[in-house]
Amino acid sequence: MFNNNASSTVTDDRKEDILLGLGIGFNKRPGDEINKDKIEKIYYVQDNIQTNFLDLLNNVSSEVIDASQKIISLILGNEGEFNKKGILSLIEHISFEIDRTEKNIYLHNLMFSDVKIMYSEEFELGIKALEIIDEICYIRLPKDEAVYIALYFVNMQENHNSAYDTLKFIKGSIELIREYYGLELDELDLNTIHFITHLKFFAQRIFNNKTYHDDKMIEMYDYLINNHPKNVKYLNKLNEYIQKEFKYKLDNSEKSYLLLYWTKIL
Structure with a gap:
């Protein structure tokens, strides 16, 4: 047992998993049976992340784990599978930021404006995440933290694609707009x-090496x-930028x- 809301168990095929749920570990000792009705999430931890996961659960509060669960549910709802490294990273990040805030250490996020514009939906989820942390952990993290959590959501949706590369791509494209127009x-x-939505999909x-061609x-x-x-x-400068930074040539x-969307703004 890690705490009142997290417990480690062994499956019939000898694989270790982590069970999360309100009160799932309350008054439990090693070997006690788990109330299945209390199970909210199951994480099958194995290979190289197992030790990190177990060590982390031993060193963070149950409130942080509860808040992380609720934050993840914002994007997954009741379905879908969350990457195990993702839950590990999110719990660790929230715990670290709470500790930093309690010590009155604040760092301004230089990507705040960019993320707010380019990932507006995820940014709003980040704002809701701060409200959840405030509600469960009784601490209000600075608004800049919504950006970091938003990027977690972006990475969860884009799988192996880097949110930072997408930001770099969009930011570079918009900076050229400022320069030339x-x-x-x-x-x-x-x-x-x-x-901007088109730029994100583009x-x-x-990043997936999928070309686009349309005779019309x-x-x-x-x-x-x-x-x-x-x-x-x-367009010439944009093409140079994309070739240099991302090894891709526009046709x-x-x-x-791009111009079809852009000329609606001009």
Whole structure:
């Protein structure tokens, strides 16, 4: 038993797992039977993360574990499987941030504005996560922490794709817009939201080595490229940036698709 809400058990095939649930370990001793009705989550821990998981559960409060469970449920609901390294990392991070906040050590997150714009849904989940931590652990973490938790949600959804690479891709694309068009994007504008959403999906295609080709978009290329005098310079510089940083070369149908969304903002 780790604490009132976490317990380690051994399955019939001799694999160790971690059971989480409200009061699941209360007044229990090694060898006692577990009340199955109290089981909320089961994590089968094995291989190289087993020791880390067990050590972590021994060194964090049951409130942190409860809060982490509830935060994960924001994205999983009652279905889906959460990566075991993900729960380990989230519990550890929340515990560390609570300790840092209690010591009045605050670090500003330099990606705050970028994540808020590019991952608005996940950012809102991050805000809800802070409310959960406040409710269960009785401590209010700084709002910057919503960014870190938002990126956990992003990584959970994108599997092996790096949220930081996606951020880098989108941020670089938007910085070129500022440079060549002299515009600041309005994060609340619907067309801006559509454009950034397209950039996110575009980045994921690049990281998965999935090319995009559409003859109809190629037919629109000349019209779109000439729609604004700065479009050519912007696309050439964007293509250079993507080739240098991500080893990917845009074709004309991809350029047209980007411009189709972008010209709605101009």
